[in-house]
């Protein structure tokens with residue numbers, strides 16, 4: 204077997220210019236902004252919409268599901284913290300896999316990131332649509348016809364609001380209206396404030412009795428609920444894509460990741476407890492725009508629900524924007540490496556943004572948003588994300604062996620137990636996504652491997668520089 208084509212961490216960092224002053228991107232983000240960026244990418248459809256699915260699966264024991272999903276994320280967050288601090292570049296898991304396990308794995312990870320970013324844009328947009336409906340309903344009493352606000356799987360024809368939010372995000376990204384640090388911070392604070400207010404209102408109506416029976420579906424229900432809950436935590440890894448824009452990435456990226464996971468876990472468990480404690484698991488389970496419904500029930504008016512719906516619409520739109528931005532950026536790194544066509548790295552001289560890449564991403568992922576049911580896209584996104592996360596845990600182990608002297612500002616505790624547990628939890632949640640998702644995922648993986656062999660491997664820039672084994676080459680600054 205030929206040795207894998209590895210891109211050494213020093214070369215990755217040198218190419219990105221991450222340790223140089225005056226490289227392409229500006230270093231503007233401090234710890235607070237990194238945390239806001241994380242909250243921006245994490246908190247959205249998963250808690251505002253997905254909560255009712257997890258509750259339908261697990262009942263009040265959904266709190267356990269949220270904790271289990273958080274534990275999976277914590278192990279993996281340690282891995283991202285170690286690699287994000289040691290290799291501060293913007294390719295995230297794709298770059299870590301390139302350094303730790305080689306080009307073929309990196310390509311497949313990049314391919315799976317299309318599920319974590321692209322397909323999740325579709326899923327998040329479908330969730331947005333529910334709250335737009337709720338908002339219109341409570342503010343102007345208008346209810347969009349189902350034919351135009353849901354895909355065929357959910358009893359409609361086309362989900363227009365979902366397509367619209369993707370188109371709007373594409374326009375903003377093409378024009379170069381990147382979220383400014385201030386807008387990111389404002390939206391993050393708004394999201395947190397809305398959820399904290401929800402918890403406060405929910406707890407005023409808390410009744411113990413609503414929590415019993417605590418686990419009506421037993422362990423199987425908790426497992427299924429955990430997979431559903433996991434979606435709401437995805438996005439903490441996106442903090443590592445800011446490696447080239449953080450003021451002090453080596454110190455702040457690991458801290459920001461861990462702060463975000465801690466904050467979000469506390470908040471999600473509190474939201475779940477407040478919702479179920481107020482009106483009971485049966486009333487929450489499977490209900491569209493569930494958080495607004497709970498507040499309307501507790502306050503006996505539609506004003507509170509309208510405010511929650513407004514918060515959700517803003518929160519979820521910001522996730523669409525952040526995640527689509529992340530997707531175009533990952534495709535840019537893969538394109539620069541020669542692994543996918545160059546159209547994705549082309550930056551328009553007029554707007555300084557990757558116009559073609561952004562429009563392709565928006566066009567492709569608007570399709571599932573328009574026609575697919577939410578749970579189908581969520582499951583695919585979840586399994587793809589878990590696969591990349593398992594690889595990142597393995598990359599930690601590979602890099603500790605291959606590059607023992609790499610400067611690491613953060614080290615996963617209890618190595619190698621933690622990354623191994625990380626892999627185990629990821630595999631367990633992948634297993635829980637069910638047979639249909641596995642079959643779709645297997646087809647997707649095969650397509651990715653075929654593309655690598657037919658295109659990526661032959662066009663790789665790394666291979667052009669070092670036909671033999673890149674690992675033997677001294678990294679050079681470019």
Ligand SMILES: NC(=[NH2+])NCCC[C@H](N)C(=O)O
Nearest residue numbers: 245247248249323435437438
């Ligand atoms: N790569 C991502 N950040 N994907 C978006 C994840 C979805 C987000 N956790 C939500 O609940 O809406």
